[in-house]
Amino acid sequence: MTSLWRRSLLVRITATTLALSLVVIGVLVVLLLSRITSGLLESAERASLTEASAGLIDAQRIASVSTTGTASTSPSSIVDTIVASLASRAGSPPQYDVLLLAGDISGAAPERGTNLVTDASVPPALSETIAATGTQAWTYTEIRYLDGRTAPGLVVGAPLTIPSVGPYELYYLFPLVEEQSTLDLVRSAVVGTGVLLVLLLSAIALVVTRQVVAPVRSAARVAEQFSEGHLRERMTVRGEDDLARLATSFNDMAASLEDQIHRLENLSAVQQRFVSDVSHELRTPLTTIRMAADLLFEDRRHYDAPTARAAELLQTQLDRFETLLTDLLEISRYDAGAAALDLDTVDLSALTRRAVEAMQPLVDDHGTAVRLHVLAENCSAECDPRRVDRILRNLLGNAIEHGESEPIDVTVGGDDEAVAITVRDHGVGLSDEQITHVFDRFWRADPARARTTGGTGLGLSIAQEDTRLHAGWLEVWGVPGGGACFRLTLPRRADVTLTTSPLPLVPPDAAAEDQDPAEGSAALGEPQGAS
Numbered sequence: 001m002t003s004l005w006r007r008s009l010l011v012r013i014t015a016t017t018l019a020l021s022l023v024v025i026g027v028l029v030v031l032l033l034s035r036i037t038s039g040l041l042e043s044a045e046r047a048s049l050t051e052a053s054a055g056l057i058d059a060q061r062i063a064s065v066s067t068t069g070t071a072s073t074s075p076s077s078i079v080d081t082i083v084a085s086l087a088s089r090a091g092s093p094p095q096y097d098v099l100l101l102a103g104d105i106s107g108a109a110p111e112r113g114t115n116l117v118t119d120a121s122v123p124p125a126l127s128e129t130i131a132a133t134g135t136q137a138w139t140y141t142e143i144r145y146l147d148g149r150t151a152p153g154l155v156v157g158a159p160l161t162i163p164s165v166g167p168y169e170l171y172y173l174f175p176l177v178e179e180q181s182t183l184d185l186v187r188s189a190v191v192g193t194g195v196l197l198v199l200l201l202s203a204i205a206l207v208v209t210r211q212v213v214a215p216v217r218s219a220a221r222v223a224e225q226f227s228e229g230h231l232r233e234r235m236t237v238r239g240e241d242d243l244a245r246l247a248t249s250f251n252d253m254a255a256s257l258e259d260q261i262h263r264l265e266n267l268s269a270v271q272q273r274f275v276s277d278v279s280h281e282l283r284t285p286l287t288t289i290r291m292a293a294d295l296l297f298e299d300r301r302h303y304d305a306p307t308a309r310a311a312e313l314l315q316t317q318l319d320r321f322e323t324l325l326t327d328l329l330e331i332s333r334y335d336a337g338a339a340a341l342d343l344d345t346v347d348l349s350a351l352t353r354r355a356v357e358a359m360q361p362l363v364d365d366h367g368t369a370v371r372l373h374v375l376a377e378n379c380s381a382e383c384d385p386r387r388v389d390r391i392l393r394n395l396l397g398n399a400i401e402h403g404e405s406e407p408i409d410v411t412v413g414g415d416d417e418a419v420a421i422t423v424r425d426h427g428v429g430l431s432d433e434q435i436t437h438v439f440d441r442f443w444r445a446d447p448a449r450a451r452t453t454g455g456t457g458l459g460l461s462i463a464q465e466d467t468r469l470h471a472g473w474l475e476v477w478g479v480p481g482g483g484a485c486f487r488l489t490l491p492r493r494a495d496v497t498l499t500t501s502p503l504p505l506v507p508p509d510a511a512a513e514d515q516d517p518a519e520g521s522a523a524l525g526e527p528q529g530a531s
Contacts, residue, residue, distance in 0.1 A: 472491065485505065
């Protein structure tokens with residue numbers, strides 16, 4: 001439900017509308033019922049007090065007349081006369097009941113009631129109030145009958161004095177059954193109407209929200225299709241309202257993007273074809289120049305010093321030019337999607353050792369040392385040995401050239417799923433900005449460095465493409481002045497998807513110096529160069 005709430009605008013708007021509708025309608029229902037209840041009770045109260053006051057006057061008159069006659073009248077007869085007279089005013093069926101209770105607690109005076117009403121219907125607090133104030137008082141209570149019936153009602157009481165008998169309290173008991181039935185009917189009608197209104201408002205909110213959300217979902221769906229390469233997907237435009245204008249603008253944007261993408265694709269294809277054609281076309285003159293340069297280089301001892309030096313420079317620059325052409329041809333194969341693997345089961349520790357030995361002349365020239373560490377007995381993996389050897393030579397060459405003649409550590413390790421190789425130098429290192437560009441084509445860490453140092457600027461780009469062909473990871477870590485570490489991780493089998501690497505990217509010596517592992521690392525979340 002939490003996920004649905006976060007992802008669905010339709011659910012959030014509908015649920016919010018439902019909640020607010022419940023609050024508003026609940027308040028309205030409470031206010032309406034309170035007002036109706038107050039009105040009904042006030043009307044019943046006024047009528048009841050009027051009737052009780054008139055009945056009290058009539059009862060007092062009957063009591064006075066009974067005591068002024070010539071014949072002696074018993075108290076029971078007087079009480080019966082008063083109650084009968086008052087009961088006759090109630091009508092048929094009776095609208096109220098009467099209780100005439102003696103004020104003398106000794107119990108000698110007679111008491112009467114109508115319609116089986118009991119004296120338990122009179123709350124003690126009401127009786128005490130009448131006795132204390134000597135005036136009329138009333139309260140809402142439950143009317144009780146001798147047969148067990150009960151009913152909500154209003155009790156109005158007042159003191160009554162019968163001269164020949166003593167003090168009495170006259171109570172009118174008005175059942176509020178009809179009022180209660182009316183309130184129940186009104187309550188059920190109001191609550192039912194409120195529930196119906198809430199459902200209708202929710203349905204309206206759902207319909208209105210769908211009209212707004214549907215174009216948004218359509219735009220999201222088209223955008224997803226567009227990102228997957230379906231450039232001809234468009235939104236459906238209906239009407240001329242704001243949403244229609246949004247859809248039109250979205251379609252115009254999509255058409256513009258499609259046009260720009262096609263233009264960039266065509267330009268990229270032209271550039272790739274140009275690089276490939278130029279690289280191939282330069283092969284023939286380069287071969288001729290190479291043959292002439294080789295002759296000059298072999299006979300340089302017979303030339304004067306400047307000419308001999310020129311022959312050596314020509315040979316060196318031709319080597320670099322040939323390397324550049326080879327790298328350009330390799331890049332063009334990747335761009336054309338023509339690169340393929342020649343898989344074989346290879347011992348990567350032995351392959352790494354051979355790569356280190358092949359780089360020994362360069363190691364000697366820079367006065368550094370390469371230390372090989374093999375941490376696993378079995379380091380075999382399915383790979384293309386030629387491409388992996390090229391990756392290792394690129395990494396070793398970079399480490400030697402930028403290692404400031406400090407020792408270089410090459411470590412080989414493996415687990416059940418992968419084999420990893422790290423090349424760690426202690427040279428100039430890399431900044432965070434440099435790490436983001438280290439695999440870019442023709443990028444150099446220091447453009448001001450002499451062009452005789454380093455290669456063509458394509459080595460790491462080719463290494464990254466070779467790694468991607470193997471479904472492996474090529475990652476880099478570095479800090480300025482603290483050296484750099486490149487990690488190559490390859491799956492042992494071609495059908496294995498990498499999840500972790502057997503070797504850490506951040507070197508143990510850097511972690512021991514309280515280096516933040518995330519700082520200077522291109523292996524956060526998705527590894528740099530991962531495929």
